[in-house]
Amino acid sequence: MALLGVIADDFTGATDIAGMLVKAGMRTVQTIGVPDAAMPLDDIDAIVVALKSRTIAAPEAVTLSLDALGALQRRGCRQFFFKYCSTFDSTDAGNIGPVADALLDALASDFTIFCPAFPANARAIFNGYLFVGPVLLSESGMRHHPLTPMTDPSLVRVLQRQTARTVGLIPLGIVQGGAEAIRAEIARLRGAGIAHAVVDAVADADLLAIGTACAELPLVTGGSGVSMGLPANFRRAGLLPASDSAAALPAAHGHAAILAGSCSTATLGQIADFEKHGAALHLDTRALCEGRDVVGPALAWARARLGDKPVLLSSSDTPDAVKALQAAFGVEASSQKIEAAMAALARGLAEAGVGRLVVAGGETSGAVVSALGVRALRIGAEIDPGVPWTSAATSDGKTVALALKSGNFGAADFFTKAFTVLS
Ligand SMILES: Nc1ncnc2c1ncn2[C@@H]1O[C@H](COP(=O)(O)OP(=O)(O)O)[C@@H](O)[C@H]1O
Numbered sequence: 001m002a003l004l005g006v007i008a009d010d011f012t013g014a015t016d017i018a019g020m021l022v023k024a025g026m027r028t029v030q031t032i033g034v035p036d037a038a039m040p041l042d043d044i045d046a047i048v049v050a051l052k053s054r055t056i057a058a059p060e061a062v063t064l065s066l067d068a069l070g071a072l073q074r075r076g077c078r079q080f081f082f083k084y085c086s087t088f089d090s091t092d093a094g095n096i097g098p099v100a101d102a103l104l105d106a107l108a109s110d111f112t113i114f115c116p117a118f119p120a121n122a123r124a125i126f127n128g129y130l131f132v133g134p135v136l137l138s139e140s141g142m143r144h145h146p147l148t149p150m151t152d153p154s155l156v157r158v159l160q161r162q163t164a165r166t167v168g169l170i171p172l173g174i175v176q177g178g179a180e181a182i183r184a185e186i187a188r189l190r191g192a193g194i195a196h197a198v199v200d201a202v203a204d205a206d207l208l209a210i211g212t213a214c215a216e217l218p219l220v221t222g223g224s225g226v227s228m229g230l231p232a233n234f235r236r237a238g239l240l241p242a243s244d245s246a247a248a249l250p251a252a253h254g255h256a257a258i259l260a261g262s263c264s265t266a267t268l269g270q271i272a273d274f275e276k277h278g279a280a281l282h283l284d285t286r287a288l289c290e291g292r293d294v295v296g297p298a299l300a301w302a303r304a305r306l307g308d309k310p311v312l313l314s315s316s317d318t319p320d321a322v323k324a325l326q327a328a329f330g331v332e333a334s335s336q337k338i339e340a341a342m343a344a345l346a347r348g349l350a351e352a353g354v355g356r357l358v359v360a361g362g363e364t365s366g367a368v369v370s371a372l373g374v375r376a377l378r379i380g381a382e383i384d385p386g387v388p389w390t391s392a393a394t395s396d397g398k399t400v401a402l403a404l405k406s407g408n409f410g411a412a413d414f415f416t417k418a419f420t421v422l423s
């Protein structure tokens, strides 16, 4: 029976939290979509259900999330975690508020926390304001995100626009008073009728204290960072044995490739770094949106170069170029065309013998993993904070090593480093 059940609103986010749980000693499997009763999920401590619910309509996101909750409850999970982006990616229509509200109702609970802080990736919350590196969220590259531009740095305000419940704040002064102080503040807020509390955190020690304080909450919500304190709760309760092999994966074989659809600042930097020495092709996104065959020639280009060294195929572009494409073809239509191309490229690369694949971008990863017919990922060791290698079976029975990289994660040399750390 699994202990912790996670509902993640996108695929890279799911891998991110799964990697965090593995690092803390929980054997973890990530399922692609809601697992059916037949899926073997034995000998694991945590199940992470990866949804693609971040940017769909709120009612659909709620339905999917409740389905995931039901499946996790049937697998015996005792506590639930709603994982969203460390940059709180959402719009005024949702989906963080509506999904959290629905999960609370389904669990007959009256309170949860909201904490996307992830200090290892430079996401910190102070007085409810989210910082990305040294700047406010609204001054970071996230203000240009193609689907969820984040222009308000106050998480209390952002969340309040998404829910009818009152949003409060647990400030850093209380968090740094330790788990007991946080517990007492949770009790006080609850007594005052506050259902949702954004929680400040600037360091891992804060996240560990928050995790300890949340041991009894049926639902915790946040980025992957705040999950780091939860495994110890199960260990203290005698439910989770010590394990040093939670990250073990089967050996990886096959050609190496990278697909990048993220237009985030970090990914653009990683592409530029890779292009200095590696084989890279930028897809003609305008031709793609016009319906011309871009995938066929790109695959031919890649096939001629496949081997031990990775080839990179990307659609990623600068904020101005993204805006121009969206103005010409529409936001949804252009992203769907590009995601469909990424899916076709993934299928073509797998057929050509690629067995080690890095994908950059959450939506892009969703498209790729679905195209390969992957239903579950076993989570391995971390490459950079928030990005582990994983191992998966494709629908045609092959085993493929996949690294699903959140757009904004990873050091500049990520695309090279990922393959050097893989055994
Ligand atoms: N050149 C481009 N112009 C417009 N949209 C793009 C371009 N390249 C990729 N996209 C779309 O932008 C979105 C990027 O989202 P995602 O893959 O989740 O990346 P991230 O992890 O950075 O958020 C995807 O829907 C992708 O198809």
Ligand SMILES: O=C(O)[C@@H](O)C(=O)COP(=O)(O)O
Binding pocket: 010, 012, 013, 014, 016, 017, 084, 085, 086, 087, 223, 224, 361, 362, 363, 386, 405, 406, 407, 408
């Ligand atoms: O929390 C995070 O930042 C990531 O885990 C995440 O959710 C990333 O989403 P994308 O930026 O869409 O890859």
